[in-house]
Amino acid sequence: MNLNKYYEDLSSQRLSFRKLTCQDINSWIEFYENNPNLKYLGIDLNRTHSEMVTAWIETQIERYEKNNFGQLGIILQETKELVGTIGFIINKYCKERTIEKATAIKPTYWRKGIGKEASITLINAAFENNLAKKIIGHRHIDNQSSQKFTYDLGFKDIRVLKEDRRTVVKYQLSKNRWKEKHGFYYLTSLLTSAKKLT
DSSP states (O other), rough: OGGGGGGGTBSSEEEEEEEGGGGGGGHHHGTTTTTTGGGGGGOOOTOHHHHHHHHHHHHHHHHHHHTTEEEEEEEETTTTTTEEEEEEEEEEEETEEEEEEEEEEGGGTSSHHHHHHHHHHHHHHHHHHHHHHHHEEEEEETOOHHHHHHHHTTTTTEEEEETTTEEEEEEEEEEHHHHHHOOOOHHHHHHHHHOOOO
16 A cells, blocks of 8 residues: 555544655654653764654655655644654564554653554554554563553554563554454544644
8 A cells, every 4th residue: 555545634633644845853852851751762972862863754754755655744734733653664573564553652742642543543544544464563572551451452462572771571462362352443432532732
């Protein structure tokens, strides 16, 4: 599937999505400031925040160019602010084609339901457009907030492994489990009752 088709006109009650550009560097640097969860990400914390954000956004732009999907900006429709990122990369797990999901939210916007709202929107889009039969992801074994987040969405832990000198938990969500647990109607009902930003 062409990259554009998976995010164009995609939106939820509060959010819209778009490709990241180098113009987002100054805004996204906030993600790296006063963020206690950076230790879980497996990134080089000896670099400056500017170096980290520049390298990360350039990686997403390279993925767009290769039609390997990549992280999209999560935009708060009310203010047009970049508040997070979410997206997929094409991957294989156990020789089966799948997509790997990742989500990041600026600390200022934690606990406002943005990550869940964005995730539900993209997961529905991925399964409805038959991007893959399964979605996978991974988290640091000590990241309890990420664990709760993935469980709430319906992901199941499938494996613990060493990756880049850290211990991570691999998890997955099948299309059948998503439909059984939530049904595609879940998107509408949840987003209608989504928390207002305060």
